[in-house]
Amino acid sequence: MDSLYLLIPLSVGLVLAILAVFGWALHGGQFEDLESEAERILTEDDRALDADQASDPGAREQSHV
CATH class of the missing domain: 1.20.5 (Single alpha-helices involved in coiled-coils or other helix-helix interfaces)
Structure with a gap:
């Protein structure tokens, strides 16, 4: 149970980082x-x-x- 206090914020942070990189690629015209x-x-x-x-x-x- 104690490991969930670490793993859940890490996974949310990883998802946000992936979305940020994807948004940066879209905004930069990578897929135009x-x-x-x-x-x-x-x-x-x-x-x-x-x-x-x-x-x-x-x-x-x-x-x-």
């Missing part, structure tokens, strides 16, 4: 645009690879050796 970052990583590598191949077309064949 979920689609563009997921799509950006798919298109970004192709552009960098195309630029490397244009400057040195034989580099890709040599890297697999």
